[in-house]
Amino acid sequence: MSAPIWSRHPRELQIRLLISAVLLAVFAGHASGLTPIRVISHLENLAYDTRLRMTMPMSVDENIVIVGVDEPSLAQEGRWPWPRDRMAALMDQLFERYEARAVGLDVVFAEPQDGQRVSSAATRAHSQWRSLGGWLEPSRPEEREVTADEILANSLRGRPVSTAMLLRDSEEGYSVGVLPSPVMRWESLPHGLEPVESEGYTANISQVAEAATSGFTSNPLVDPDGHFRRMPMFWAHGGQIYPAMTLQLAWLVSGYNDNPPEIDAYRGRWPFKAYRMQVGSSRVLMDRQAAIHIPFRGPRFSFPYVSAAQVLNGEDLDGLLDGKVVLVGGWSSRLTQMHATPVDQAMPNVEVQANVLSALLDGRMLHSPMNPALSEILLLLLLAVLLTAAFMVFGGWGSVLSAVVVLVSFSGFNLAMWHWASVVLPYASVALFVVVLYVLHLLYSQVIEARSRSRLSEVFGQYVPKELVQELNERPQRVSLAGESRHMTVLFSDIHGFSGIAEALNPRQLTHLMNEFLTSMTRVIHQHRGTIDKYMGDSVMAFWGAPLDAPDHARKAVMAALDMQKEMDRLNQRFGERGWPQLRLGIGINTGHMSVGNMGSEFRMAYTVMGDAVNLASRLEEMTRRYGVGIIASEFTRNAVPEVRFMELGRESVRGRESVVTVYEPLGLPDRLTELDEQRSLQYERALDAMRAGRDWEVEMLVEGLLVSDPARHRLYRWLLDQLDGRSAMNDGRYGESAG
Template sequence: MLSILKRHRMRMLLSIAVLLVFLLHVIGVLPLGFADRMENLAYDLRLNLMMPKTVDPRIVIVDIDERSLLEQGRWPWSRNKLAAMVNKLFDQYHIRVLGFDVVFAEKDDAGLLALQQIGSAVKKPEIAQALERVKPSLDYDRAFAESLKNRPVILGYYFRANGGKDANVGMLPPPAIAAGTFDIAAVDFDHADAYGANLPILQQQASGAGHFNPEPDSDGISRRIALLTEYQGNLYESLALAVARTSLAVPKVEAGFVAGTPGEDYAGLEWLKLGSRHIPIDGNAAALIPFRGRQGSFPYVSASDVLTGKADPKTLDNAIVLVGTTAPGLMDLRAAPVQNVYPGVEMHANMVAGILDQNIKSKPAYMLGAEFMMLIVIGIILALGLAVMGPLMSSLLTVGVLTSVVGFNLYLWQDANLVMPIASTLLLIGLLYLLNMSYGFFVESRGKRQLAGLFGQYVPPELVDEMAKDPNAFSLEGESRELTVLFSDVRGFTTISEGLDPKQLAQLMNEYLTPMTHVIHHHRGTIDKYMGDAIMAFWGAPVAEPDHARHALLAAMEMMQALEQLQKDFAAKGWPPINIGIGLNTGVMTVGNMGSEFRMAYTVMGDAVNLGSRLEGLTKQYGVNIIVSAFTAEKLPDFVFRELDCVRVKGKDEPVAIFEPVGPKGTLDAETEKELAVYREALKLYRSQNWDLAEMQFINLRSQHPGRYLYEVYIERIAYFRDHPPGDDWDGAFTFKTK
């Protein structure tokens, strides 16, 4: 036995070292970011596998959707319209509780201002008396407040983590737990410095209010909701908690501690109490959202149908109603574990349902100790067993341990409503197995060298390493795939080349092409060819990449950033500045080794490739650096694009929409958002041939943003179409006769 241990001691020591790293990660001494990301993914996977995927009819979402905005007008609506909706919901549809995932922080005094203007213009006493009589009917805020009076209505509001008293707006509801109830310093509550709440006249008439602050994890995905938030020593309940409490007719929220007095034996606040119901929470007083399924797990009713009386009474009768929005422009769409774009109001609905059903998952503090012990037991078993077993028995042992861990974890999840961490354990099992197998099965370097010979000139080394794991899965034979192609070209290259001698020109091109290639390789792109000053690259082959459009766009945007640094370097050397245009298109292309018996190249061909080349040529026509097709833009719903035009390029009869990337959603400043909104309206007027209004909008945009050549393009085009009308059957597309 000792001889066996001695012979395999290096394997065992390495395995113990790996185990030690994971133990240090669990106790927080050596955080492993990838393990945390894996934990989030493991949580999402279990949630998606085990959620019921049923529709809960008890909670109904009254949706301020796109149709509502079209039929009732843009948001915000006047308060008298909201008052009418509240009255209909309670009087006609007989709902039980109403919650607003909306904040009403500003006054609606449009009616009173109009009345005041009329009174100022008309000085006759009899007119003044008549106006005074109609004044109450035009006080829309009061009308809305009256509709809330003596009804179970919960308003929404939000907290901010920074800002002082001057940043406060509106009136807070009474706290759910007042200061001094227990030592809140012992619990790591989310802390707020300011708030944006409802008008006092509304808050005073409502039954209560709850905050709807998002609580995304580090990866931007919302998996939990903070049920209590601390502000100036008081604790305020969330919208979902307030709605559930009102529905259950429970007067107050109580804190639940495991044992002892807070601050003495154990200060951990582990649940909240609503009457007999216990709601498990984490160390930040947040609860995991018990998602039922993807969007649509609760009945949706258009707000417009409520206002017009067209909603189905059976759907709303005795229901808990949440008023929110799924309209993209109103910015209440979030990333969720079950769906990339998910309505925030449905997250609150899931939490309300979880509170009512008492099926919220719990992740108590003692799970840290359970994870620590499981790592020790499994690490020792595998460190000893894999070191002395052959390949077959090692594989069987690993599979057995893996199955046991996953099965036990799923049992706790489903039957005990406990979330036990699993990522570190799975990573440990996988790493120990790979570590020990590498002693018996060394990396097949021959296959890697062959792949490097075939593809090394096209793809970055890290992709060659990935391909080497399964060399038989890759070949140079032609095939059809959906890919994304990129073309870039230096503008005015002929003029630049005439001003440099051949040696300088070669040096300039080398210093330009090298960082551009690094960027493409960094984003997992395949270099097709260099054509003088032009670059052709594509994504999705030879290694299949489902997210090829995203990688291509990120590469294009980073190429423009790299160009800014190059401009500085070139200026220091006395070289002329350069600018580039980039075209991106996504579509089905033929990819493979093509050429003649004298020379072959791994390349892409097809109409989609040609379109990408045409888009690069159009960049200078619109004064932009990057143009992507509609086919690429639709693959990236989390990016904001500016629609440049709808065009027919040379060689194609069908029009295609073209776009300029602006940035990821949620990162744009208010000025840019406003500019895009005005531009979209101007584009709509242009396509409806309303030349005068369209021209006015584009002239205003040009004056506000003089550096954007796009607006000049449309102003000139409108002038042309006035003299040469495109006809009633015009589809809005502009036809280019040249490449």
């Protein structure tokens, strides 16, 4: 994962902001409708349907009963539409026999019925039937004949009945029938409320329009996928406002007294405005198109159902219709359009109306904010700011956690608003925005990291082993090219007497020798995960502890130095076979705090270390010539590697340092040393202690023994004797000066 964005170049911040701004513009264009994106709309519909199915009551509303014109009814009464007198008989049965509270007729009587004339005696008999509960034979057949439309109108007049009508859009601008009285004029609407306008309509004939109220049942707000999710409560035509049939029924049930409905903007406790209208004890909240979201109770048959044939036959329905609101409409697919809904793919229109009416009566209402596009854009803007800031501040896993927290929090907030406030907020578009925003920033992070890995490989590929470069690529956040202070170990190596060796070889031989030497030494250093700082002629400088941390950097450096000496022995064997000079390698090692980073000028940079601890390592390498040993390590390195056996060489006053430094020769791991090696090192250290104690005779005895048993290290032992001789000469000089 990437490092926090604040640690990067300001240009990357600008690109991050640009990514968020462009994505926000795309989603805002969709929310406003300027550039709709079909995929987002489809996902939004799926999210809406899922929430609706999760929260719907899944219970039957016993207060609303559907009387369906179904196949048994058609078999009994004949093909649809039925004669008007049979519809009148159906109304009479519902009110007189079954005592329905109110009836909604999902039927439009748009044209007069021809060829259906009866006498006035039938009209009188119909009136008597309404009062006595049955038909009477006409007394005078010669009485005036009346139309079936008049019989139907008489059956509707004075009863709480609402019939249907259809309002048409601009493509179907013709008009049929007579519109009822409007409930208000356009200018009476609250500011911003804009119901869908109709260019034409299909309404009832004048007799029916005068006898009963009516409202539209058509739905202009069908979603592009053909699903019914919203239903308008008002529709406009010619500057007049007309209600939905379900709203008319709700008014009839609640005692609406023909006064214009009061609609106002409502804010409530939530920061999402809506338009409010009171219907009885229920509060209806609508969006800018005067629409509500249909809160379906469940799939089909969420309301009691009765066949129209049963009602016409007067069957005993066990009080099912008593005091109930009845909706009459086509139930057979041959008679009515089956609508696709979120809860059922084939729901009759009359049952869709029943769901709307149920919501109006019990106040179970869903609505969108007054300005859903603005609400969505503001929500997207808020999340864009929060997430972009989180990506910039945290980076890496912090970005993942931020995106998850925002997504989960928004999901909970969205469901809470749906369940407790009945506010429908966009979900899929916002959730998709969060996911896409994170993915884009993640991809950009990958580009940055790839570029960083490439840069790291370019910078460190010449210094560190390949496997270490791979680790750097996998964990670039742990690497910094900027200067920093670290506790590290540095190693200097140099060939003793290189000038004479160079003179003994021709240029070609010298080149081959140096290439083979440097390659072998580099390989050993890389095997111990060291970083090559530089080659300086015959010298190699390396360090441990950077660019990646290495807690055991001192041990790695010491073991590398021991293996370098072993590799030098193998090289000398090969060089001897070629007749080349034998090489003696001196190595100095020190551990301490030093500055590490990319240093140099604008013309050339190098990843290197600097500081007093580095200078001390260089001085220790120079001391190997004087002591005649292959490796010298400081007391700081020796203290950092207690598992390695060191032999003290002496105490040195190093140029540039005020304190004396104890220097050691690393011998190796104790289990790899021979008993003879251990005895010799202990004997040398006793000689060193004896010299410090002034027991010169003991020093000479111990050193003489070492020269006999270990002649290969005679230079070290003679150095000790030289120290002893030098001290004696200094003492003699002092005495002589005093005597004089």
